[in-house]
Amino acid sequence: MERLAYEIQGSCIHIFYNIAQKSEGAKALNQADGLRILKGCTYRLLDPNVTNGQYGFENMQLLYCMTMSLLIEPNQNSEYVKNHRRILDYLMQSTINASNMDDFYYAGFHISRPIIVLTKLFVQDEIITYVLAEAPVKNFPLSSKVAFFANLLIRFRGALTMDEDEANALTLTALFNILWSISFHDEYLSELQTNRQFLLTVKTFAYDTSEIQNEQYVFSNMSTIFKAANGILLNLGENISSE
Numbered sequence: 181m182e183r184l185a186y187e188i189q190g191s192c193i194h195i196f197y198n199i200a201q202k203s204e205g206a207k208a209l210n211q212a213d214g215l216r217i218l219k220g221c222t223y224r225l226l227d228p229n230v231t232n233g234q235y236g237f238e239n240m241q242l243l244y245c246m247t248m249s250l251l252i253e254p255n256q257n258s259e260y261v262k263n264h265r266r267i268l269d270y271l272m273q274s275t276i277n278a279s280n281m282d283d284f285y286y287a288g289f290h291i292s293r294p295i296i297v298l299t300k301l302f303v304q305d306e307i308i309t310y311v312l313a314e315a316p317v318k319n320f321p322l323s324s325k326v327a328f329f330a331n332l333l334i335r336f337r338g339a340l341t342m343d344e345d346e347a348n349a350l351t352l353t354a355l356f357n358i359l360w361s362i363s364f365h366d367e368y369l370s371e372l373q374t375n376r377q378f379l380l381t382v383k384t385f386a387y388d389t390s391e392i393q394n395e396q397y398v399f400s401n402m403s404t405i406f407k408a409a410n411g412i413l414l415n416l417g418e419n420i421s422s423e
Contacts, residue, residue, distance in 0.1 A: 190240050197243055200250035201399070215251045218244070239287040242294065245270045245409070249297045261310045268307065271298055272315045272325070279332055280319060284351075292351040299354045300401045302361040312362070326368050329359055330378040337381050340405075356385070356408035363415035373416050383418070385409040 196214060199205035209215070245267045252264070271294045278284050278291035285291070301307045312325045322328050333355040339348035359382075362368050372378060386409035391418065403411070 190243070193240070193243050193247055197247040197250070206250050209251055210352045211301045217250060218251065227344055239289075241270060242274050242287045242289055245274075246289075246293060246297045249301055257260075260304070261306050265310065265315070265368075269315050269317075271301075272311055276317055276320055276328070279335075284348075290347040290351075292347045292354065294317055295351055295358070299361075302358050303401075305365070308361060308365060312368070322413055324371065326362060326371050327363065327375070328354060330372065330375050333359060334377055334381050337384070353402055353405055353408075356382075356405045356412070357402045360408040360411045360415070362401070364411045369416060372412075379416070379418065382409050382412050386413050402404070 196209060196218060200214075248264070248267055249271065274286055274289075275291060275294045275298065278286035278289070278294070298311070303309075305405055315325075317325075320328070322331065333352065336348055336352040336355060341351040359372070363372060385405050388406065402408075
């Protein structure tokens with residue numbers, strides 16, 4: 181695949197990405213040796229010395245990183261982080277870049293796309309530790325990445341209103357799941373517990389019983405907002421609602 185023209189590579193990876201967004205599709209691609217095929221593009225797409233036009237190249241990089249992450253089943257050890265740190269770095273940086281845009285789009289993708297991928301990856305402790313504590317980022321004005329995710333959730337708190345689009349609702353759902361994963365780590369509890377606006381936002385959704393069975397914006401690797409919100413409060417030692 182590495183010998184294909186750049187444009188054809190892009191089309192192929194886009195097809196892979198569309199298929200891999202569903203767990204059944206990712207399984208089928210892995211059975212067809214899709215991961216090995218995709219890895220053939222690694223150096224061409226992630227080599228910073230390659231120039232194919234800034235916008236197009238960034239679009240391809242993000243697409244590649246998201247597709248790889250959807251196909252790989254991360255092992256809970258340092259080897260996964262070591263072998264895929266460039267992908268993790270790019271996913272986090274792309275999320276930050278998109279958050280700085282008025283429309284939340286970066287490299288042709290809405291912020292929901294890399295965040296949904298991070299949701300899948302954040303079930304692994306080693307990945308959470310690397311992304312939050314070590315992954316290098318640029319254009320980052322906040323004191324920590326935990327604060328970044330918490331503040332981003334606050335910004336998307338109105339995403340379930342009638343006039344909002346599906347991408348924003350997916351972003352909110354994914355952020356709740358990411359922060360639930362983060363809340364299992366003792367070293368980040370204090371920062372979340374002292375963010376009063378974040379706690380108020382989480383409690384608002386945790387006490388909204390209308391969200392209990394709302395699975396409209398829930399992918400296979402996610403929980404509902406109601407469940408994630410209550411999980412966060414439980415981990416933070418806050419009172420929770422009863423189902």
